[in-house]
Amino acid sequence: MSLSFVAPPRRLLTITIDGRTVKVPEGATLLEACRQQGLDTPTLCYLENLAPVNVCRVCVVEVEGARVLVPSCSRKAEEGMVVHTDSERVRASRRSVLELLASSVDLSLAGPEVKRWMNRYRAEPERFGPAAPAAEDDRRDRARPGEHHAPEGQVAATVAQPVKLDNETYIRDYSRCILCYKCVEACGSEAQNTFAIAVAGRGFEARISTEFAVGLPDSACVYCGNCIGVCPTGALMFKSEYDLRQKGRWDEARQTVTTTICPYCGVGCNLELHVQDNEIVKVTSPLDHDITRGHLCVKGRFGYQFVQSRNGGDEGR
């Protein structure tokens, strides 16, 4: 998407990126500076409409004089900074981060850019051995902090676990969760202010959870679906999409996207209706839309069944 600065830049800073002298507005992050230069900088936990949490560490760059690499998504440019985005250290770290993630999380729905980065950095997640069998129950939800069974090392531990199906609007497949914190942010102070989910546990057992891992119907969730809107890996997914995928009928090539305005209230949120076989299969909103910034409410996100209702009939109910 296009780069946009909310506040007018006060002055321009001069920094060096990969040998090129460039000018960036004061307050810009290194990621913004890199994108301004057209550099494809991988990001996973970063999203334009959320405050950077700099946890995935795939966007790291090397700043001369710094002891360790810095996350470009949150580090602000400073006058005279000398930045390397493709040094041996940067490539090695990005490669390892992608390998660590891919060896522990199902990234198969994470979008084509992730595969592109995996290829570019020659990530080989299988180096850590074959994946351990998935947990068959909710043991990850009950993990005690600071305790784990010592591994034998022949298989690589993963976060694979059963899908959480507890309501009709969306599913939670935490086998795909890279713990980017985006859903927590969207549920909390960045968008919805509902705070139904947070990170619980610690270490490899850290997980997105409601209190005591209760199901969504027993939680504070209001089904705005803003967590789905920001999830980068398909861990959170419309139930309609999930069902079609389970039946092997999900086919994005056959889908159209129609932009419209939500019919419910007067705010004027833009909706993007994803339609397959003349059925609405999911609803999104553009990240750069002035009003929504990609976020919707339960009605705009899930209240579309009436569209399918013909002849006053029951089909859509």
Add this chain to the structure above:
Amino acid sequence: MDLRLGVAGPASDVEKAAVDRVLGMPSGGWDGGRRTPEDGHLSRGGRAARSRRHLLLPVLQAVQDRTGWISPAALDYVCTRLTVPPAEAYGVAAFYALLSTEPAPATVVHVCDDLACRLGDGEKLCAELERRLGPPGESGGREARWVRSPCLGRCEQGSAALLQRSGEPAARVSIAPATVAGVEAALHGGAVRVDTTPPVRSDPAGHRLLRRVGVVDPDSLDSYRAHGGYQLLRRALELGPGGVIGQVKTSRLLGRGGAAFPTGAKWEAVAANPVRPHYFVCNADESEPGTFKDRVLLEADPFGVLEALTVAGYATGSERGYLYLRGEYPEAAGRVRQAISQARQRGLLGEGIMGTDFNFEIELRVGAGAYIAGEETALFNSIEGSRPEPRNKPPFPTQAGLFGKPTGVNNVETLANVLEILRIGGDAFAQLGTPDSTGTRLFCVSGRVERPGLYELEFGVTLRGLLDLAGGVRGGRPLAAVLLGGAAGSFVGPPALDIPLTFEGVRSIGASLGSGVVLVLDDTVDGRDLVRRIARFFRDESCGQCVPCRVGTVRQEELLARLASGNPNGSVAAELDLLGQLGQVMRDASICGLGQTAATAIQSAAALGLLGDPEAGRVRP
């Protein structure tokens, strides 16, 4: 904030009482009390209610202490009282090893199986407990359970345990040295004992930080004053904040927490920051395996720590200080608590200290079992009632620290040095030790050595000199290696014996002094076992926030398990190469010092050849 509360069922009277004891009684229906007619006409809450979030951890601990776990209903009540979303409060509760979010036995005994105790009797003890009582962590419906624990900071004893018993009254007591009989007695409600004699082994003539340890009565402010206590605060008040900072800068004191940052520069940055208020934090979350120096200072000279913290608060323009103590140090907590109370009674804390216009309060905060909470920004989050996840830096604490305000933070030993600087003057202090490592250092000597314990020595002593003072390797066996600096430090071999134990000396061999750990390995030690314990430690203590550390520590432990069992993926050389790459990404790309050092000791062990020989698991001398 529109929270969904009151759905987990009512908390029991016992749970409510435990919460109310910390927070006071609720004011009405809006914060969990009885609904009054007035409640229907006005709403209480909002920012004022949320501003009490920092009380979350103390309240959760109170519930844990009273009932043995944090039930959904109790959590709901806590959240109602503090206006905290239940999911977030659960996220906090589920982070700490000393809190339980599932029904648990009233008695839990945490048995140390960490580095120093592995070289002592800890592993034997665990094996015997397992034989008699079953595997750790399984309650089996009994009233008591035992679990393995990371370092409990009683390393000189060679075995240690911590009793955690809920009820009225609750108990948290150290057991050291720990025996099978002692642990069993603790599990069954019997008496436990802890040897609280300060394990100081160096010559008192050279003591500066330890000069009052074992001399003053740690329970008595009078005794402290009789030994010169609080004269240095008076001197600080005469010098003025700038004068104190000048002395600290002249002394060239470097922080003793591990990062060796110049203390004077840090204080100056806080003092100069125009944003108010300022805070000063004493980091007593000493959890680095093999470290026990801060515990000794806190247990044996608590007023000294308070006086030093007060000086730091004065110099940096802070009116509020926090002493964040790890939850595994109950004896130190008791001492500090009563010391704060005595100091307050005598006007040495509070308003108008010593007749000046300087106001200062100290609050004790007790942790709940999380090594990462000792990382300074994670510590701030812990105090604030959030998950103790480290923050990205910059901003640094001097810019935006506790509650987002300029904050000074020093470890206990660093602060103790400040009193010595005031006593002899910054210039005289700078003459001690070497030009780049001024003053004295506390060394925590443990493992296979004749006289384990705490040694205060002037900087400049070599590793050999220190080991000689400690009586050499136990039983006269050959020295195989020394772990310097703890789990986040590095193994060094016998060629390092003549390196001076100074910041610059150990840096020259790629090691660090860290928290002053000197763990001695003789030729019978299974180095691979120690290294795997280190890997397990970091995997257990990672906060899980960033990918390099969260997954890297898992892969590192798996890899070491393969090496130990002689089943490498491909060749040993290929595994060591992969281990190196894991170390590199953790060091280069992790958010905080935990991830950045989680591979250091293991890499150094590999370099010493402690890992690569599939034939023998022994340390090669």
